[in-house]
Amino acid sequence: MARAKKAITSTIAEAVVSIIKGHWVTLVNFWRPTVCERYPHKDKSLDYKPGPGYKGDFALITDKEKGRLRCIACQTCERSCPNGCIRVVPEGKGKERYPAEFYIDVGLCMNCGICVEVCPVDALTMTPDYECSVHDPRDLVRNIEQLTERGLEFDEVSRVK
Numbered sequence: 001m002a003r004a005k006k007a008i009t010s011t012i013a014e015a016v017v018s019i020i021k022g023h024w025v026t027l028v029n030f031w032r033p034t035v036c037e038r039y040p041h042k043d044k045s046l047d048y049k050p051g052p053g054y055k056g057d058f059a060l061i062t063d064k065e066k067g068r069l070r071c072i073a074c075q076t077c078e079r080s081c082p083n084g085c086i087r088v089v090p091e092g093k094g095k096e097r098y099p100a101e102f103y104i105d106v107g108l109c110m111n112c113g114i115c116v117e118v119c120p121v122d123a124l125t126m127t128p129d130y131e132c133s134v135h136d137p138r139d140l141v142r143n144i145e146q147l148t149e150r151g152l153e154f155d156e157v158s159r160v161k
């Protein structure tokens with residue numbers, strides 16, 4: 001009987017200590033500064049930028065000297081994409097070949113970067129742009145105008161050095 005009483009007392013004591021410890025941790029953290037951001041209602045002043053080589057949204061790079069896209073519409077990226085995200089519609093022949101249309105479905109993309117690595121002329125890049133959330137999945141399909149516009153900010157493919 002005395003043994004049972006002792007065991008019960010010890011269990012109760014352990015429970016009380018554990019509750020006090022738990023509340024102490026809560027209390028200490030309650031006064032700490034908040035580190036979470038309420039995305040997408042975040043503080044714009046923080047201006048978060050991912051590091052170099054971040055595989056965010058896509059861009060087609062323009063050859064500024066020639067005033068046209070670097071892309072030669074070889075379709076290597078399209079054939080290499082494991083998820084079938086890319087569709088390139090070529091026009092012209094030989095050195096005059098160019099992409100009349102270029103689509104990338106960011107919603108299907110797994111951000112592997114293969115399409116960027118296989119491009120023979122460094123025409124396609126992934127950018128630090130991580131703001132891809134939309135309400136309609138159809139808005140995740142990038143077209144040639146969107147890809148070209150974003151690419152104007154870039155002269156080189158973004159890679160981790």
Ligand code: SF4
Nearest residue numbers: 081109110112113115
């Ligand atoms: S990053 Fe990978 S999955 Fe996404 S489009 Fe390129 S090859 Fe396809």
Ligand code: SF4
Nearest residue numbers: 071072074075077119
């Ligand atoms: S982006 Fe590169 S790999 Fe893709 S079609 Fe254009 S030149 Fe070819």
